[in-house]
Amino acid sequence: MLPGSTPGGPWDPDTGGTSAGVGGVEWLRADGPDGDVVLSSRARLARNLAGTVFAHKASRGERQRVLDVCREAILGSGLASRVAWLDMQQCTPADRALLVERHLVSKQLARGRGGPSGSDPRAAALSLPGERLCVMVNEEDHLRVQVIRAGMSLGEALDGALEVDDRLQATLSFAYSPRFGFLTACPTNVGTGLRMSVMLHLPALRITGEIEKFKRAASDMNLAVRGFYGEGSEAVGDLYQVSNQTTLGKTESMIHRDLQDEIIPRFIAYERHSRAMLAGKRAVMLADTVFRSLGLLRHARLLNTDEAMQHLSHVRLGVITGLVRGPDLARVNALLLLIQPTHLQRSLGHDLDQDQRRRARATLLRARLKDAGGDDPGESLNPGDQNGGAGPGTSAGGG
Amino acid sequence: MKCDHCDNEATVHEVTIKDGVNVERHLCEQCAATEGLAPAAGPVELIKAVLESQVGPRSDGCPLCGTTFDEFRHQTLLGCPGCYEAFESRLAPLIERAHEGATQHVGRAPRATEGAAVSEAARERAMRVMAIRRMLDEAVSSEQFERAAQLRDELRRLTGEGAPR
Numbered sequence: 001m002l003p004g005s006t007p008g009g010p011w012d013p014d015t016g017g018t019s020a021g022v023g024g025v026e027w028l029r030a031d032g033p034d035g036d037v038v039l040s041s042r043a044r045l046a047r048n049l050a051g052t053v054f055a056h057k058a059s060r061g062e063r064q065r066v067l068d069v070c071r072e073a074i075l076g077s078g079l080a081s082r083v084a085w086l087d088m089q090q091c092t093p094a095d096r097a098l099l100v101e102r103h104l105v106s107k108q109l110a111r112g113r114g115g116p117s118g119s120d121p122r123a124a125a126l127s128l129p130g131e132r133l134c135v136m137v138n139e140e141d142h143l144r145v146q147v148i149r150a151g152m153s154l155g156e157a158l159d160g161a162l163e164v165d166d167r168l169q170a171t172l173s174f175a176y177s178p179r180f181g182f183l184t185a186c187p188t189n190v191g192t193g194l195r196m197s198v199m200l201h202l203p204a205l206r207i208t209g210e211i212e213k214f215k216r217a218a219s220d221m222n223l224a225v226r227g228f229y230g231e232g233s234e235a236v237g238d239l240y241q242v243s244n245q246t247t248l249g250k251t252e253s254m255i256h257r258d259l260q261d262e263i264i265p266r267f268i269a270y271e272r273h274s275r276a277m278l279a280g281k282r283a284v285m286l287a288d289t290v291f292r293s294l295g296l297l298r299h300a301r302l303l304n305t306d307e308a309m310q311h312l313s314h315v316r317l318g319v320i321t322g323l324v325r326g327p328d329l330a331r332v333n334a335l336l337l338l339i340q341p342t343h344l345q346r347s348l349g350h351d352l353d354q355d356q357r358r359r360a361r362a363t364l365l366r367a368r369l370k371d372a373g374g375d376d377p378g379e380s381l382n383p384g385d386q387n388g389g390a391g392p393g394t395s396a397g398g399g
Numbered sequence: 400m401k402c403d404h405c406d407n408e409a410t411v412h413e414v415t416i417k418d419g420v421n422v423e424r425h426l427c428e429q430c431a432a433t434e435g436l437a438p439a440a441g442p443v444e445l446i447k448a449v450l451e452s453q454v455g456p457r458s459d460g461c462p463l464c465g466t467t468f469d470e471f472r473h474q475t476l477l478g479c480p481g482c483y484e485a486f487e488s489r490l491a492p493l494i495e496r497a498h499e500g501a502t503q504h505v506g507r508a509p510r511a512t513e514g515a516a517v518s519e520a521a522r523e524r525a526m527r528v529m530a531i532r533r534m535l536d537e538a539v540s541s542e543q544f545e546r547a548a549q550l551r552d553e554l555r556r557l558t559g560e561g562a563p564r
């Protein structure tokens with residue numbers, strides 16, 4: 001290795017390098033633009049080294065060479081004040097699982113290619129503090145540069161990713177053709193290699209039964225819709241990742257502007273409209289849904305992940321609509337991560353079986369939501385509103 | 400294999416088609432130079448020459464990495480950047496379909512700077528190294544050990560790598 005290429009220090013999963021604990025992790029911060037609906041924005045660039053076989057075709061030795069070359073380039077180009085180099089071959093399985101739960105690396109990178117999962121040369125470079133930048137090396141493409149920003153901040157995410165691209169090109173030469181643009185292992189990423197996505201929290205659309213309309217609209221606009229856990233996962237906790245599917249024939253800024261100015265604002269407005277409708281015409285039903293979930297999380301003794309995610313989604317909606325007092329959005333966001341199996345095990349410092357995890361999850365939620373309560377806005381004091389708040393003509397879900 | 404003109408080992412191989420007949424020339428480095436056949440031809444030509452002299456299914460593959468179009472269809476991943484050129488006519492309609500009819504990149508291009516010019520040389524060298532690695536693999540697997548030794552020398556010259564793989 002060249003001098004100066006020493007890693008920027010270890011990664012501490014408990015803090016993400018910040019003083020604010022997991023809450024300091026960029027995408028959990030909750031203070032980004034439109035943070036009530038948009039948890040985070042991401043820009044991802046796929047890049048491959050010129051004149052080099054793609055990762056899946058390369059021998060182990062060639063992948064190691066790519067890894068070494070990329071390591072030098074990444075650590076030597078001042079991408080962030082600190083960059084932690086996480087060699088997947090040296091990470092424990094638990095650390096790899098943490099990174100996946102954290103949405104920093106893909107399952108594919110964590111798993112590696114065939115054989116014992118430790119032995120495939122691949123890595124992730126993570127900027128600290130805050131984990132705003134994560135570069136995967138030797139995933140499907142040699143380099144996957146991802147920049148993450150809290151809230152609706154696709155422009156900042158894109159600028160960040162393009163800056164990393166520029167800096168890396170000072171030392172690396174990327175595979176490119178004038179016709180097809182940046183060349184990627186899979187032709188669906190060719191061109192800009194740019195995938196932009198937002199993570200949306202859409203509880204009101206689900207409660208009002210409009211979520212299928214949202215999904216159809218997204219697919220009509222040629223967007224991919226995935227769940228919280230990514231490809232092929234069902235929506236858990238009313239969280240959806242929406243991203244562009246085509247990368248050729250549009251400039252980076254066209255891809256960005258379409259999503260930032262046209263498409264995502266419509267989804268945000270749609271969700272907010274539904275929330276306002278629930279808080280107005282169906283206020284009691286909304287409060288009932290929120291407080292049932294809060295009650296359950298505050299008192300249950302055994303909880304599995306999906307169940308906890310669903311009730312946290314309702315509590316998050318309750319915090320946003322002012323029904324739930326105590327926890328702020330950042331705390332609720334952090335809980336979405338802390339209740340995941342590997343994070344849970346880490347917080348307890350040892351492996352847990354599934355039943356132990358369900359118990360530990362319930363214990364954690366009880367403790368973290370102890371101060372959460374209802375600020376009853378008085379509708380129950382108004383006898384005229386006893387009718388479920390669901391005025392005539394609304395479908396309050398069977399009463 | 401011996402040189403067509405002398406007793407040295409042939410290291411330069413050329414196949415041309417004249418009147419529908421393959422004409423092969425196998426020359427040592429010296430004779431190749433006097434014949435105007437530079438041994439250090441670009442990697443693509445070099446590999447093409449090797450591949451064209453081979454018969455069999457490989458000729459359908461990418462000249463740089465050997466991936467065939469069928470393999471690509473099966474796993475939807477290409478083998479190397481050169482595959483885009485090798486399969487351009489068959490890929491273009493697939494790419495067009497995947498990208499809402501787009502056929503032409505309009506986004507940013509690689510940084511055109513001094514650094515990139517240097518990188519261009521590095522790129523060519525990398526292509527050549529990749530080509531030689533592949534030939535080396537083939538030579539070893541077909542037990543052409545003399546050829547393998549030459550390729551290893553060439554590789555060492557280009558990369559400073561010396562260890563047998």
Ligand SMILES: [Zn+2]
Pocket residue numbers: 402403404405406407426427428429430431
């Ligand atoms: Zn000769």
Ligand SMILES: [Zn+2]
Pocket residue numbers: 461462463464465466477478479480481482483485
């Ligand atoms: Zn190829």
